[in-house]
Amino acid sequence: MDFLSILTPFFFTLVASGTVIGIIFGAIPGMTATMAVAVCLPLTYSLGLENGLALLLGLYVGGISGGLVPAILLNIPGTPSSIATTFDGYPMTQKGEGERALRIAVISSFIGGIISLAALYFFAPALADFAIKFSYVEKFLIIFFALTVMAALSSNMLVGIFSGVLGIFLSLIGAYDISRGGNGELRLVPEFLEYYLESGFSLLPVLIGIFGLATILIEAEDGMKDGKDLSSIKIGKGKRFDFSVFKGQFVNLIRSSGIGTFVGILPGVGGSAASILAYSQQKNFSKNPERFGKGEPSGIMASESANNGLTGGALVPLLSLGIPGDSTTAILIGAFTLQGIQVGPLFIGNNPVTWDAMIIAMLAANIVMLLVMIFAIRYIAKVVMIPKNILFPIILMMCVVGAYTINYGVMFDVWTLLIFGLFGYFAHKIGLEIAPFIIGFILGPSAEIYFVKSIESFGTLSIFFTKSWIAVLLWVLIGLSVWFSITIARKKKKDLVQNGQ
Amino acid sequence: MTGFFKTLATAAGFAAMVASPIIANAAELPSNVRLVIGSKSTGGDTYQNSAIVAEALSKKLDINVKVDAVGVSEAFKALDRDSRGTTLMMFHDGAYMGNLYGVRGYDNIFEKYNVGATVSINPGNAYLVAKDSPFRSMEDVFAAAAAGQRIRVAIQAGGVSEIGLSAMKNAAKIMYPGAEENIVAVNTGSQADKNQLLFDRQADVINGSVQANEQFTQLAQDDQKAMRFIWVTAREETIKQANPEGMGNTTSEELLGYTTPNVSVTIDGKKDFTFDKEFFFIFNKDMDPAIIETIDNALAEIYAEGKIQETQKNSFFIPNFLPSTEASAYLKDKSETIRKIISSISTK
Amino acid sequence: MSLESLLSVSIDFDTSHTVFPTITAVVLGILLVAILATRGRTILATVGSLPWWPAKIDHMRFFGTLVGTVLYFIAMPWVGDFYPNTGLGFYICSIPYLFAMSVLYLHQRDKRHLMIAGLNAVIAPSVVWYLLSELFNISLP
Structure with missing residues (x-):
């Protein structure tokens, strides 16, 4: 088939509608890009390969991008990969700069998407060859590197690290997953809960429990006073958006998009790590690290350009190794096999037309995402003006829907939501740090598999230092990350002392 | 707004559904x-x-x-x-x-x-080796095991992925008693992990599938990613029913070269083991x-x-x-x- | 003993599920001790000075949310079981839940506000149920 004959108005309509539906899915707390792609997958059978992919890629890009909306406006990450966006996005909303934060996030998302798309288009096979240099050992070190971020994100380092390790600990509850290479045995599960905790606590219910339900409980305890934060915010009361905010952010955007793309390429590392890594690197390199967490635009840029960087990155192993880079691309494989198309190292060469169509679809999806969101921001931002007594019950209901549907209908996931809602509430009371906790929880299972498997294969701890030059490089990065965290903490302490005097 | 009318219509249908919740006829689904x-x-x-x-x-x-x-x-x-x-x-x-x-x-x-x-x-259940591996067939694998070489086979524990390995060990035991000890499992997870173990040469044989691994078998030998089928566990009759084009560049005819009787993993010294x-x-x-x-x-x-x-x-x-x-x-x-x-x- | 032999460890696959949890538990324990050692006195002092029941809690709204949510979660699969695989458990239970929560959080319970809460409680679950369960065929309780 001729390449141009594929690019019909119908093709672009599908991309656009996919993107819009994806944004809506992403923007609803608890609904994810993965879910959007999963529910629309059956539709693609009748659409044919290229048109089907147009729809699905639109959903993918839209879904990842939509997550920034609730992260910024409600402090609830719409998808796990937008966690780092809450760190500075929500404080900006509290300052009345919600609309500005949204604009910054959308534009950064677009830049991340385009950079990763370029990487995909020009370097996919080379990147895949590089990615397979990462064995269990290097993947563990990447995870470990991402975990060191906990220190940088904590206000009190000791408590922060404790919270993070607690997150890892709780993520290990349940069976040691056979499908990831474990032996299927249970651990850390009390006998009377074995029936429920077979697969442990799922990430998404934990996430929306801690961010969604816990926030509502805290507000409820406070009496749901209208007139406090949310509804009192006059949109645009704070600084207005201006492109000058991007001045001097070139390095940040490139680095963050690059981190996103690269983490996307590594199968099994997990997309959420990307935005967290990018965020902490930006914080470490920043001249004013103390501003982070209080509404620093460059933090949003790092997080959002990284999580959209994932989109192109995760397609690299899919299209050049036949291996999905994240949970969403795992479903995309279904779209190919449904049409009888193999994905693997020969895909790009064998299917140049499909390959080009995919790139065009991704490009179009990114452009549609930018246009739609920029246009819609003014209206989306008004969400915060809805009275709490209407908004919060709806959020509660959507959290339930999200928790129930994430594993295709498991009621225990809904109870997980409540359990971690309460956990988040008490954590807030006793001063545990939520950000490191969540990072630990997300990365815990991967850290375990890669650590245990490395030792199973090599039988020595020294392998972590001697495996390859990549391992050594990663240790340097880990060392730098720790060193930065300590310096920042010291500086903060000194500032506090000075201010105290 | 048509969505609104659709919702109205659904609401009407919804009332009807609530009225008759329990299944009428037992024999019907x-x-x-x-x-x-x-x-x-x-x-x-x-x-x-x-x-x-x-x-x-x-x-x-x-x-x-x-x-x-x-x-x-x-x-x-x-x-x-x-x-x-x-x-x-x-x-x-x-x-x-x-x-x-x-x-x-x-x-x-x-x-x-x-x-x-x-x-x-x-x-599609299959076993593969790296293309530059000294093992070119299951016979080579058995012979090496008999000669005391340790053969690491990457699988996912406790299921379809492991049964081929069990059959290999069983066959080794029948042909060269004691050799089965030299065929060992490398327990891992997804297909990506199994492939990676082969790329790293941390496994000698991996479990895979015709669908997921066929393209890797088409790569040039000097490519780190190149693989070779050594065994497709399906019955001969099963593969014969597949479309003649097979999968990718490998025809059904070629796939038959990797099933019994061309590749023999014996079950009792007489019959070959097959698994669909x-x-x-x-x-x-x-x-x-x-x-x-x-x-x-x-x-x-x-x-x-x-x-x-x-x-x-x-x-x-x-x-x-x-x-x-x-x-x-x-x-x-x-x-x-x-x-x-x-x-x-x-x-x- | 050489460094290499000091670092060598072997993990048996059958017990490999306990390796990482053990390490994590030990690290967690060490961190807890460290926190208690460095800040134990402050923590004790804070805990000691706290009233046994925190003041200024809006009891009705806080416990109302909890009780309502627990009832909602219990009711959903129970109701849903009467209409299997239709998502109606979710639909039927969400309406009263949403209404109850909206009213609970309301400060001025006048006719207008109650109307809005009621309308919202009917419309929001209807839209969600229709879109997800009917249109996208997603499983709901």
């Missing part, structure tokens, strides 16, 4: 059926096979069949809770293998549930047998029409319909064969 599957992935072969069958059944019986990828333990739990026929399960041989391998949480499905009709086969990954229904033990009959009859009609076979073959699945009673006896038999292999190599 409920109007909303949930088909839970033993896999958490919606991109995998279990989901695809289930979706193909679910769609055909939906059309045939004019009901709504929805596939939910809840995973093994949740699928069995959902099935346990519901004997009304509103929850059915579909899975493959892994459903009883977990029990045979003693994996925690797997019951004997032949006792605890009713095993229903088989619908299809995924003929078959997909079948599992029902709640207390479910009305009339529902099973309804499903059997509907499937019989669907397969008689012949359209579903095309759909399955297009995705490299082999149609394989056996009504419930036959299927159950056949699978029980199959599981006994596998049980023997596992116990023969068990050192305990």
Whole structure:
């Protein structure tokens, strides 16, 4: 088939509608890009390969991008990969700069998407060859590197690290997953809960429990006073958006998009790590690290350009190794096999037309995402003006829907939501740090598999230092990350002392 | 706004639904059926096979069949809770293998549930080596093991992925007693992990599939990623039913070169071991047998029409319909064969 | 003993599920001790000075949310079981839940506000149920 004959108005309509539906899915707390792609997958059978992919890629890009909306406006990450966006996005909303934060996030998302798309288009096979240099050992070190971020994100380092390790600990509850290479045995599960905790606590219910339900409980305890934060915010009361905010952010955007793309390429590392890594690197390199967490635009840029960087990155192993880079691309494989198309190292060469169509679809999806969101921001931002007594019950209901549907209908996931809602509430009371906790929880299972498997294969701890030059490089990065965290903490302490005097 | 009117219309339909909640006729399937599957992935072969069958059944019986990828333990739990026929399960041989391998949480499905009709086969279960590997065939592997070399085989524990390894060990034991000790498992997870172990040369042989690994076998030998099939576990007859084009650049004819009798992994010194990954229904033990009959009859009609076979073959699945009673006896038999292999190599 | 032999460890696959949890538990324990050692006195002092029941809690709204949510979660699968695989358990239970929560959080319970809460409680679950369960065929309780 001729390449141009594929690019019909119908093709672009599908991309656009996919993107819009994806944004809506992403923007609803608890609904994810993965879910959007999963529910629309059956539709693609009748659409044919290229048109089907147009729809699905639109959903993918839209879904990842939509997550920034609730992260910024409600402090609830719409998808796990937008966690780092809450760190500075929500404080900006509290300052009345919600609309500005949204604009910054959308534009950064677009830049991340385009950079990763370029990487995909020009370097996919080379990147895949590089990615397979990462064995269990290097993947563990990447995870470990991402975990060191906990220190940088904590206000009190000791408590922060404790919270993070607690997150890892709780993520290990349940069976040691056979499908990831474990032996299927249970651990850390009390006998009377074995029936429920077979697969442990799922990430998404934990996430929306801690961010969604816990926030509502805290507000409820406070009496749901209208007139406090949310509804009192006059949109645009704070600084207005201006492109000058991007001045001097070139390095940040490139680095963050690059981190996103690269983490996307590594199968099994997990997309959420990307935005967290990018965020902490930006914080470490920043001249004013103390501003982070209080509404620093460059933090949003790092997080959002990284999580959209994932989109192109995760397609690299899919299209050049036949291996999905994240949970969403795992479903995309279904779209190919449904049409009888193999994905693997020969895909790009064998299917140049499909390959080009995919790139065009991704490009179009990114452009549609930018246009739609920029246009819609003014209206989306008004969400915060809805009275709490209407908004919060709806959020509660959507959290339930999200928790129930994430594993295709498991009621225990809904109870997980409540359990971690309460956990988040008490954590807030006793001063545990939520950000490191969540990072630990997300990365815990991967850290375990890669650590245990490395030792199973090599039988020595020294392998972590001697495996390859990549391992050594990663240790340097880990060392730098720790060193930065300590310096920042010291500086903060000194500032506090000075201010105290 | 048309959505609003649609909602209104639905509300009217909704009132009607509330009025008649319980299923009218016992022999009929409920109007909303949930088909839970033993896999958490919606991109995998279990989901695809289930979706193909679910769609055909939906059309045939004019009901709504929805596939939910809840995973093994949740699928069995959902099935346990519901004997009304509103929850059915579909899975493959892994459903009883977990029990045979003693994996925690797997019951004997032949006792605890009713095993229903088989619908299809995924003929792609295969074992591969790196293209520059000194092993060019299973014979080389056995010979090396007999000579005392340690052969590491990357698999996922306790299921379809492990059975080929067990068969290899069993064959090694028969041909060169003691050699089975030299064939060892490298327990890992996804296909990506297995491939990676081969790329790193941390495994000598990996379990894979024709679908996922065929393209790697087409790469040049100097490519780190290049692989070579050494064994396709399917029966000869199964591969013969596949479309002649096979998969990718490998025709069915070429694939036959990797199955019995061209590749021999003996089961008892005379017969070769074969394994087809078959997909079948599992029902709640207390479910009305009339529902099973309804499903059997509907499937019989669907397969008689012949359209579903095309759909399955297009995705490299082999149609394989056996009504419930036959299927159950056949699978029980199959599981006994596998049980023997596992116990023969068990050192305990 | 050389460094290499000091670092060598072997993990048995059958017990490999306990390796990482053990390490994590030990690290967690060490961190807890460290926190208690460095800040134990402050923590004790804070805990000691706290009233046994925190003041200024809006009891009705806080516990109302909890009780309502627990009831909602219990009711959903129970109701849903009467209409299997239709998502109606979710639909039927969400309406009263949403209404109850909206009213609970309301400060001025006048006719207008109650009307809005009621309308919202009917419309929001209807839209969600219709879109997800009917249009996209997603499983709801």
